[in-house]
Amino acid sequence: MKAIVTVMLKHGVLDPQGKAIGHALQNLGFEGVGEVRAGKVIELDLAEHDPARARAQAEEMARKLLANAVIEGYRVEVLT
């Protein structure tokens, strides 16, 4: 079973990578680009076959390793 964990900086935390991407897009001539935020995505192949347990496992992984809870939030998506 596949789980996708997306980790983003919390709103209010400065995101210099997102800002740099936004400036680069403007420099390339893209117009109408507002806020840009950059984050990480981790795709996990899990042996677990139960969607609820796979989600719980991925959320525990996010809490313990993948996200820094002080400055980052995460969301988990389980592909069935």
Place this chain on the structure above:
Amino acid sequence: MKAIVTVMLKHGVLDPQGKAIGHALQNLGFEGVGEVRAGKVIELDLAEHDPARARAQAEEMARKLLANAVIEGYRVEVLT
């Protein structure tokens, strides 16, 4: 309109960050973890209000800046 661009290494391209995360998860005691792949996600606030045009704009951004087409693939999701 919000567009989310997810950039992942193509299959077959070595992903050392994903491998490191997989090993760290095993060391933390997580079992049944198969392949782990790490990528980037970029959330864009676009002034464009038409979903099709917003998607086309985000795909052009991915091709021109956000993804390295030699080793990376991307997918675009437009939130309506």
